[in-house]
Structure formats: C-alpha cells, structure tokens
Amino acid sequence: MTATMTMTTRRSLAPTRRSVTHKFTVANYEGYLTIGIHEDGTPGELFLKMSKAGSTLSGMCQAFCRAFSLSLQHGLSVEDACSRFKGMRFEPMGATSNPDIPEAQSIVDYIARYLELHFTD
Numbered sequence: 001m002t003a004t005m006t007m008t009t010r011r012s013l014a015p016t017r018r019s020v021t022h023k024f025t026v027a028n029y030e031g032y033l034t035i036g037i038h039e040d041g042t043p044g045e046l047f048l049k050m051s052k053a054g055s056t057l058s059g060m061c062q063a064f065c066r067a068f069s070l071s072l073q074h075g076l077s078v079e080d081a082c083s084r085f086k087g088m089r090f091e092p093m094g095a096t097s098n099p100d101i102p103e104a105q106s107i108v109d110y111i112a113r114y115l116e117l118h119f120t121d
Contacts, residue, residue, distance in 0.1 A: 008074045013037075013044040022114065026104045027094035029057070033111060035119075036069075043078060043119050045069040046111070057092075057107075064108060078119045085112035 013036050021034045029051060036045035046065040050058040071081055089105040096104050100117055104110035 010070075010073045011038070011044065011075070012073060014039065017044075020118075023097075024110065024114070025097040026107050026110050027092040029092045029107070031061070031107065033114065035115070041119075042072075043115065044072055048107075048111070050107075061107060064111075068111075078115055082112040082116040082120065085109070086116065088112075 017039075018037045019034055020037065021032055023030070023032050025031070031051065032049045034047040034049075035043045036047075038044045046068050048061045048065045050061050068081060068085070072078065085108050087105060088108045090108075092107065093105050093109075094103065096102060096110060098110075098114070101110060101113050104113070
C-alpha cells in the first residue's frame with residue numbers, strides 16, 4: 001500500500017503585522033500571549049512568554065506555540081485547532097485572571113479558550 005502526500009502552501013504573515021498581547025495568570029503562573037494577525041483578522045502565529053523563563057514549562061509553551069502557529073499557517077482552522085487543544089488537563093491548572101475564563105485545566109486549555117472567544121464566531 002502506498003500513501004499519497006498532499007503538499008499545502010504555508011500562509012506566512014506579512015513582515016509588518018498587527019498583533020494583540022494578552023496578559024494572564026493560571027494558578028499564579030503569569031504569562032503574556034502575543035497573537036500575530038493576518039490582514040483579514042485571523043490569527044497566524046502565537047508567542048507565549050511565561051514568568052519562569054528557562055523552565056521546562058516555558059520551553060514546552062514555546063514548542064506548543066510554534067506547532068500551533070505552523071498548523072494555522074498550513075490551513076488548520078482556528079475552530080479546529082481550538083477544539084483539539086481545549087480541555088487538555090495538566091498542571092498548572094486552576095483559577096485565572098480572566099473573568100471570561102475563570103478556571104483553566106492547563107495553560108494550553110486557557111490559550112485555546114482565549115482564541116476561541118476572540119477569533120471564532
């Protein structure tokens with residue numbers, strides 16, 4: 001049996017683009033989520049800076065954002081991306097600083113829910 005591969009075109013953001021930076025906490029872990037936005041208003045990249053720079057948590061958050069960004073740039077919709085990451089449960093979890101998302105099951109869950117609130121219908 002042979003597999004067929006389909007190549008997709010990467011949709012990169014313009015060299016100068018709009019962005020939104022959102023400060024948040026999950027269980028007393030502070031983070032800054034920056035979302036690079038395409039000209040049509042859709043997100044095209046994520047960057048996450050956690051308060052404990054150099055930690056395993058910080059490194060995993062950077063890896064997650066890179067994978068999420070590449071997925072969006074290669075055609076995964078924001079809705080599909082959020083549905084895959086929303087509800088992931090691991091530490092840190094708990095109360096957040098955002099009244100629209102009072103509890104998060106993880107930082108990944110928080111980011112997916114934030115994107116869903118602000119970038120989906």
